[in-house]
Amino acid sequence: MKLSDRVKQLSPSPTLQITATANALKQQGHNVVGLGAGEPDFNTPKHIIDAAKEAMDKGFTKYTASGGIKELKEAVIDKFANENGLTYSPKEVMVTVGGKEGLYTLFQVILNEGDEVIVPAPYWVSYMEQVKLAGGKPVIVNGLEENDLKITAEQLEAAITDKTKAIIINSPSNPTGMIYSEQELREIGKVAVKYELVIISDEIYEHLIYDGKSHVSIASLEEDFFNRTVIITGVSKTYAMTGWRIGYAAGPQAIIQAMTDLQSHSTSNPTSVAQYAAIAAITGTQEPVTMMRAAFKERRDYVLSRIEKIAGFRCITPPGAFYAFIHVADALGNHKTVDEWSTALLKDELVAVVPGSAFGADDYIRISYATSMDNLKEAFDRIEHFVQVST
Numbered sequence: 001m002k003l004s005d006r007v008k009q010l011s012p013s014p015t016l017q018i019t020a021t022a023n024a025l026k027q028q029g030h031n032v033v034g035l036g037a038g039e040p041d042f043n044t045p046k047h048i049i050d051a052a053k054e055a056m057d058k059g060f061t062k063y064t065a066s067g068g069i070k071e072l073k074e075a076v077i078d079k080f081a082n083e084n085g086l087t088y089s090p091k092e093v094m095v096t097v098g099g100k101e102g103l104y105t106l107f108q109v110i111l112n113e114g115d116e117v118i119v120p121a122p123y124w125v126s127y128m129e130q131v132k133l134a135g136g137k138p139v140i141v142n143g144l145e146e147n148d149l150k151i152t153a154e155q156l157e158a159a160i161t162d163k164t165k166a167i168i169i170n171s172p173s174n175p176t177g178m179i180y181s182e183q184e185l186r187e188i189g190k191v192a193v194k195y196e197l198v199i200i201s202d203e204i205y206e207h208l209i210y211d212g213k214s215h216v217s218i219a220s221l222e223e224d225f226f227n228r229t230v231i232i233t234g235v236s237k238t239y240a241m242t243g244w245r246i247g248y249a250a251g252p253q254a255i256i257q258a259m260t261d262l263q264s265h266s267t268s269n270p271t272s273v274a275q276y277a278a279i280a281a282i283t284g285t286q287e288p289v290t291m292m293r294a295a296f297k298e299r300r301d302y303v304l305s306r307i308e309k310i311a312g313f314r315c316i317t318p319p320g321a322f323y324a325f326i327h328v329a330d331a332l333g334n335h336k337t338v339d340e341w342s343t344a345l346l347k348d349e350l351v352a353v354v355p356g357s358a359f360g361a362d363d364y365i366r367i368s369y370a371t372s373m374d375n376l377k378e379a380f381d382r383i384e385h386f387v388q389v390s391t
């Protein structure tokens with residue numbers, strides 16, 4: 001059976017693949033510690049689950065409006081107003097099937113064949129594939145280590161051609177955990193305005209920021225930025241709701257309308273009861289978020305303290321998300337590449353990490369610290385041992 005040319009170039013998500021391999025090993029009875037998955041280990045808070053049960057009992061189990069139910073859109077509009085200082089009308093927001101489907105739909109509606117999208121590296125794995133699936137061409141711009149693995153406005157400007165359509169900003173970043181400062185966002189925004197680019201602002205980790213720092217949305221800085229920014233975010237990471245598949249997008253009406261129309265033909269609508277759960281998440285108590293954020297910070301600090309002690313490892317303190325992006329190329333010992341090293345780590349020590357090649361940064365690994373302290377301790381004992389025996 002011949003597959004389409006479009007999917008032939010598609011690589012499966014390496015992060016999901018590693019999680020699947022780790023799970024398969026677990027099922028065979030191996031004691032694997034997984035640091036691959038990008039999802040909170042906490043359960044969805046009870047009041048959110050109760051809201052979904054109530055919605056089911058009330059019979060909210062039918063198709064909904066394609067762009068989401070009115071009550072959730074209103075909750076999302078209030079959230080943007082209260083937390084980000086952004087004013088949106090109902091026609092400028094929509095509910096998506098997770099941030100991932102929001103991004104997928106966005107690329108489909110803004111890209112023509114050959115249009116270029118600037119993707120700062122290290123990048124989240126799906127941007128590349130999603131841009132290509134929409135006929136676009138990802139143009140990678142490498143964030144330099146001396147700039148905390150972020151790109152500068154000058155780098156952005158140098159990469160722009162007459163085909164450039166959009167730039168992706170992901171702050172806090174997966175995989176690095178870095179955040180762009182207000183000043184950096186202003187400079188990037190100015191370049192985007194000058195070349196009339198769409199700014200795609202992936203803010204899915206907006207609530208997971210530590211050390212007293214806070215999230216700034218590029219859309220909130222200038223009217224000109226607001227008019228060309230599409231924000232993609234959602235409940236997955238903040239509320240431990242990865243499996244519910246609810247995200248939301250906000251931006252210029254014409255784009256949101258086109259995305260809603262496309263979604264009406266792809267998923268019809270995000271799952272009805274999950275939308276009611278998301279209302280409870282956004283409008284209910286934020287205490288569980290405070291608790292989870294505190295736990296993530298404690299784990300991050302522990303992980304950093306262990307990284308510091310491993311010869312050849314280095315890691316810039318990540319102020320956000322729940323990942324540590326560790327430079328390990330100086331600790332490979334008898335392994336030639338980080339890919340090889342990571343495969344051996346899984347085989348020999350049963351620790352799953354994601355090699356940086358998945359994110360366009362070959363010298364690094366990404367670990368997720370969204371797992372218990374016991375797991376982190378065990379994982380780092382094993383990693384330490386692995387580095388000792390392979391050098």
Ligand code: PLP
Pocket residue numbers: 038097098099100101124170173174202204233234235236237242245246247
């Ligand atoms: N954007 C980034 C940077 C992510 O890391 C993820 C999830 O891993 C997403 C978007 C999509 O999340 P979801 O589809 O669960 O909302």
